Amino acid sequence: MLAALAAVTPAVGLREVLLAATALLIVSFYFKTTDFWSRRGILQVKGLPIVGSSLRFYLQTEYRGHILQRFYTQAREKGEPCVGIYVGTSPVLVAVDQDLIRAVMVKDFPHFMGRGVPFDRKNEPLTANLFNIEGNEWRSLRHKLTPTFTSGRMRAMFPLVSACAEEMAAVLRAEAASGEPVSMLDLIARYTTDVIGTCAFGIQANALKDPRSEFRVLGKAAVNFSHLHTFFINVMPHAVPVAKKYFNVGLMDKAVSKFFTRVFQENFEFRQRSNALRHDFVDLLLQIKTKGKLDGGDEKDSAGKIDDDIIPAQAFIFFLAGFETSSGTLGNTMTELAHNPDVQDKARAEVQRVLANHGGQITYEALHDLTYLEQVIEETMRLYPAGSHMARVVTEDYALPIPTEKPAVLPKGMRVFIPTFAIHRDPEFYPEPDKFDPDNFTAEAKRARPNYAYIPFGEGPRICIGLRFAMMEMKVALATVLRGFRVEPAPGNKDYPPRFRPQPFITQTCGGNIVHLLPL
Numbered sequence: 336m337l338a339a340l341a342a343v344t345p346a347v348g349l350r351e352v353l354l355a356a357t358a359l360l361i362v363s364f365y366f367k368t369t370d371f372w373s374r375r376g377i378l379q380v381k382g383l384p385i386v387g388s389s390l391r392f393y394l395q396t397e398y399r400g401h402i403l404q405r406f407y408t409q410a411r412e413k414g415e416p417c418v419g420i421y422v423g424t425s426p427v428l429v430a431v432d433q434d435l436i437r438a439v440m441v442k443d444f445p446h447f448m449g450r451g452v453p454f455d456r457k458n459e460p461l462t463a464n465l466f467n468i469e470g471n472e473w474r475s476l477r478h479k480l481t482p483t484f485t486s487g488r489m490r491a492m493f494p495l496v497s498a499c500a501e502e503m504a505a506v507l508r509a510e511a512a513s514g515e516p517v518s519m520l521d522l523i524a525r526y527t528t529d530v531i532g533t534c535a536f537g538i539q540a541n542a543l544k545d546p547r548s549e550f551r552v553l554g555k556a557a558v559n560f561s562h563l564h565t566f567f568i569n570v571m572p573h574a575v576p577v578a579k580k581y582f583n584v585g586l587m588d589k590a591v592s593k594f595f596t597r598v599f600q601e602n603f604e605f606r607q608r609s610n611a612l613r614h615d616f617v618d619l620l621l622q623i624k625t626k627g628k629l630d631g632g633d634e635k636d637s638a639g640k641i642d643d644d645i646i647p648a649q650a651f652i653f654f655l656a657g658f659e660t661s662s663g664t665l666g667n668t669m670t671e672l673a674h675n676p677d678v679q680d681k682a683r684a685e686v687q688r689v690l691a692n693h694g695g696q697i698t699y700e701a702l703h704d705l706t707y708l709e710q711v712i713e714e715t716m717r718l719y720p721a722g723s724h725m726a727r728v729v730t731e732d733y734a735l736p737i738p739t740e741k742p743a744v745l746p747k748g749m750r751v752f753i754p755t756f757a758i759h760r761d762p763e764f765y766p767e768p769d770k771f772d773p774d775n776f777t778a779e780a781k782r783a784r785p786n787y788a789y790i791p792f793g794e795g796p797r798i799c800i801g802l803r804f805a806m807m808e809m810k811v812a813l814a815t816v817l818r819g820f821r822v823e824p825a826p827g828n829k830d831y832p833p834r835f836r837p838q839p840f841i842t843q844t845c846g847g848n849i850v851h852l853l854p855l
């Protein structure tokens with residue numbers, strides 16, 4: 336076509352036409368990444384072509400929570416309900432105002448049903464999990480899996496978790512006896528690996544006994560995403576299919592995928608043959624597969640069966656979404672307790688008092704009475720939320736419910752970010768936002784804050800399905816540590832407050848939460 340154009344305008348050669356076309360492309364590209372938001376009357380952070388509003392976001396050289404916090408603060412200072420940014424070449428809206436956050440996550444949820452995480456059901460079936468899938472398929476799966484997390488089923492699973500905590504106590508005693516500083520992150524990651532191994536895969540993962548156990552090694556590999564991988568998912572999710580084809584950037588490591596599928600299938604089939612009951616997620620997934628509902632479940636539980644090919648993916652996401660989030664939170668709790676001895680003393684006193692009322696045992700019922708301990712965990716998740724931000728993708732064009740010069744419509748496919756870290760450190764909600772203070776979570780303090788000022792597990796229909804399980808697992812671990820040990824800052828360790836690592840999907844702090852562990 337260009338040649339034809341050049342031929343009918345003899346004064347202009349093919350070269351000039353090509354140059355003009357290229358210039359036009361660059362200019363339109365430039366404007367796409369510099370004025371999409373300003374044309375709609377929305378505050379924006381101007382972007383550089385290709386890179387977008389933040390070179391550091393693009394290169395993954397700074398924690399995304401901090402970058403979004405700067406954008407969020409700009410909007411707050413100007414009284415704007417949102418701020419438009421550019422991630423690579425894509426315009427993305429960052430929601431700031433509490434009403435807008437509520438609209439995106441809850442009220443207008445049908446417009447925001449997806450997260451925009453690419454998955455490939457055919458070639459990488461483990462990626463077709465509850466976290467990634469979208470639309471009606473997600474709605475139906477969520478409906479089927481939700482009853483697996485009721486408090487009754489958590490109670491039934493409690494002995495499995497408790498057994499892992501006892502094993503952790505034994506390893507802690509051995510570590511403490513050595514007198515050497517201990518990486519609590521590593522120890523607790525081994526505990527959460529064992530917990531998910533036994534609850535979601537039905538096996539003894541043995542990560543506490545043997546740090547080189549296969550489950551631990553491949554579990555670590557499962558969350559160790561390469562720089563290129565996180566780049567594509569965070570910056571250019573729409574380009575993932577191309578990246579897969581030309582750069583071989585799979586969504587999952589092949590060895591990891593093979594291992595987790597095999598382990599799950601072997602147990603699933605054994606359970607099917609043996610009719611053995613362990614009250615874990617394997618049992619529950621098996622009931623949904625065979626009966627379309629859970630044993631003892633009421634009518635609303637019976638939402639139909641799950642396709643065979645995506646059952647292992649659901650156990651896998653319980654691992655992926657549950658293991659590092661919980662271990663990271665607990666690791667940072669240990670660091671904070673070591674540096675805040677008053678809080679530690681108060682939490683320990685509560686553990687001793689409550690356990691005395693429960694026969695000296697950490698029982699499921701005792702966990703409910705550990706209210707200050709819960710505040711400690713909540714405060715850690717405020718300062719170190721597992722997700723620096725949450726993404727929603729517009730699934731139907733959406734007219735922004737905010738006053739703008741012209742009506743602003745978010746087109747289908749656009750991403751919206753909810754900047755969790757920035758919200759959690761907003762001085763309007765938390766007067767000393769960087770200070771570790773569990774009193775931010777007294778009943779009175781909670782009442783005084785708007786609803787979406789604290790969202791570590793997300794909100795709305797896509798809220799973390801494993802919330803209850805996570806709180807149970809974390810409280811058991813923390814009570815186990817506090818009743819047996821004192822944690823102190825490791826001598827010479829100056830890594831406080833911990834720095835954030837820039838690249839990982841799930842928030843990670845540097846330094847491995849090293850503390851000095853003293854047996855009581």
Ligand code: HEM
Nearest residue numbers: 465466653656657660661721792793794797798799801805
């Ligand atoms: C401290 C522990 C945890 C934290 C902080 C956490 C946080 C989150 C967050 C922020 C989301 C996204 C919510 C949203 O977009 O609104 C999420 C989703 C999810 N989490 Fe968790 N999580 C934790 C533990 C767990 C555990 C233990 C499991 C499973 C056993 C789990 C399974 C999931 C799943 C399957 C989703 C996707 C839900 C959906 O899209 O329907 N998480 N989690």
